[in-house]
Amino acid sequence: xxxxxxxxxxxxIQEGEDVSMNCTSSSIFNTWLWYKxxxxxxxxxxxxxxxxxxxxxxxxxxxxxxxTRKDSFLNISASIPSDVGIYFCAAPTGANNLFFGTGTRLxxxx
Amino acid sequence: xxxxxxxxxxxxRKEGQNVTLSCEQNLNHDAMxxxxxxxxxxxxxxxxxxxxxxxxxxxxxxxxxxxxxxKESFPLTVTSAQKNPTAFYLCAVMGGNSxxxxxxxxxxxLSIL
Numbered sequence: 001x002x003x004x005x006x007x008x009x010x011x012x013i014q015e016g017e018d019v020s021m022n023c024t025s026s027s028i029f030n031t032w033l034w035y036k037x038x039x040x041x042x043x044x045x046x047x048x049x050x051x052x053x054x055x056x057x058x059x060x061x062x063x064x065x066x067x068t069r070k071d072s073f074l075n076i077s078a079s080i081p082s083d084v085g086i087y088f089c090a091a092p093t094g095a096n097n098l099f100f101g102t103g104t105r106l107x108x109x110x
Numbered sequence: 111x112x113x114x115x116x117x118x119x120x121x122x123r124k125e126g127q128n129v130t131l132s133c134e135q136n137l138n139h140d141a142m143x144x145x146x147x148x149x150x151x152x153x154x155x156x157x158x159x160x161x162x163x164x165x166x167x168x169x170x171x172x173x174x175x176x177x178x179x180x181k182e183s184f185p186l187t188v189t190s191a192q193k194n195p196t197a198f199y200l201c202a203v204m205g206g207n208s209x210x211x212x213x214x215x216x217x218x219x220l221s222i223l
Contacts, residue, residue, distance in 0.1 A: 040198075042200050042215050042217050045211050088152065090212075096204065097158060097168075100153045103152050
């Protein structure tokens with residue numbers, strides 16, 4: 001099935017730095033979702049976006065629904081060690097399923 | 111996520127053996143999903159079910175089977191026909207309309223003995 005293109009694939013950053021990642025598609029979506037997966041656990045929903053141009057925050061996390069509806073961005077400010085994990089974007093297929101991005105693996109160096 | 115229980119957490123399969131992974135939810139959601147995740151990879155859809163007694167194949171259904179006899183339960187059987195079953199298996203549920211997020215269980219890690 002179709003997958004969303006996430007970049008970067010992996011990131012190594014120093015604790016305290018800000019992080020930016022994005023997700024792009026050739027298709028238009030009405031919803032963008034961002035999940036975080038800790039090692040050995042299931043993904044947990046971080047932020048849901050429902051409107052083009054929408055900017056939503058959840059603590060140190062901020063996500064934006066691209067104005068073209070073909071992309072979304074996730075920023076993490078002042079990273080801490082527990083931010084380590086894999087971040088996935090997702091968007092609905094229209095058939096009650098989700099397309100998932102390929103994931104961005106974040107490593108935070110103390 | 112709370113309300114979605116996957117068991118067991120770890121499972122070992124012998125060659126030629128069928129094994130069944132459990133997924134139970136108490137969220138009263140209609141739609142349930144099974145995904146496979148290989149190391150360092152994203153999620154691939156195996157099967158999904160929108161309502162009781164109905165289910166659909168996903169992208170990688172070969173070697174797997176499911177049932178949906180109750181709203182709360184969506185077990186996945188990894189059959190002996192699945193030649194490379196070692197992976198992390200995730201169950202998800204979704205309520206409401208198609209724009210609602212899916213919520214995941216904590217996963218089952220399956221390994222071959």
